[in-house]
Amino acid sequence: MTIRPWQANDLPAFAAINADPDVRRYYYPSRLTRAESDAVVESCMRHLAEHGFGFLALERKADGALVGGAGLSWTDIVPGEPAVEIGWILARRFWREGYAREASLAWLAHGWSLGLRDIVGYTSEINSPSRALMAALGMRRDPADDFRDPTVPPDNPLSPHVLYKIGNPGGGTAATCPPAGPPL
Template identity: 40%
Template sequence: MRTTRRLVLRGFLEADREPFARMNADPEVMRHLQGPMSRERSDAFVRRIGVCWAERGYGLWALERRDSGEFLGYTGLWPADVLPSGPAVEVGWRLARPAWGHGFATEAATEALRLAFTDVGLDEVVSFTPAVNTASLGVMRRIGLRRDPGRDFDHPRVDATAYPELVRHLVHALDASAWRADVARSGRS
C-alpha cells in the first residue's frame, strides 16, 4: 500500500469488485478499450491482478480517495507483451468518470513510476494508447514519459473492423536514468 497527497493505492478488496465492474461496464470509460466489459471479465481481471502481484512483485493498485474512501479506479504496472519491440512493463490507469479531470491519474501514475524505478528496479517503463485517447496521452506527458514514435504499432488484439480508430497505438517511454534526472530537477523525492 502507498499513499499520495490525496490517494490511497492499495491491493484490491472484495468490496472493490462491484464498483470496478460498474466502471468497466461504462461505455464512456471503455470507449478506447473496445467497449464495456462483462462482470465475469471484470472479476477475472481482478484475479489476474492478484496473480501479477504474487508472481512479479508489481501490478495494479486499486485507487481510493484518502478523504472519503471512495473507489476511483486503478493505476500501476502491468506486463506488456504486444509491442513489436518485445516485452515491456507498462504504466497504466483507468478511472471511473466522476474521478476524471482532477489529476488523480497523474498523481497515482507518478507513484507507480516511483515503484517501478526504486522498488522493482526496472530499466524502463512504457505506456501506449490509441492516438484518439488524448486524455491518456496528456497523462503520459505530465508524468514525464517521452514519445517514442519508432515503437508505435498496430495493436494485434484490437478488432480493426469494429474499432478501426483504436488500432494504431502511440508509445511513450521513460528509462530509469531519465526518471532520476527528472526527480532531481523537480526536487521530488
C-alpha cells in the first residue's frame, strides 16, 4: 500500500466511499454528497500544505485502487489543548485485510519522527471496529476523557465519544507546532 497526497482522479472513488451508508454508519452527518466529499479532500490537502502531514490517500500497490484515506490532523474538538489525531476511512471491500493497521503504524511512526509527544484518536462510543483498531495499535482510553462531540446533536446515539491516546515511545516534545490557523 502507498500513502500519498490526494489526486484529482481519487475524487470519484473517495466520493463513493463517503456515499456508502455502511462505511459512514458512525459518522454525523452520515453520507456525504460528491461536493462534500471533494471539500474534505481539499481541506486535507490544505492541512498537508500548512503542517507537512495530513489525512492522505491509501492506494493499493497491485493495481492503484483507492483503498481509502488515513492520516494525522490537528483537531480542536477533543477536551483540552488542540491535539494531533489519527483517523481512517476505508472502502468496505478492503476491510479486515490489515490496511488500516499498516497505514496507522506508518502514520504513528511518522508522528514520532516529527517529535510529537502524543497522538489521540476519537470516535463515537458505539464504533466498535474503530475502537478495536485503536486498542490493537496500543492506544489507551481513559473513561475520564470521554466527551460529547460538539458537532453531533446531543440526543443522537453518535454523540457520546471516547478518546484514545498513545505516547511517543521516544518521549517527544510538548505537542509541537500548534496550528497557526483553525485546525482541520
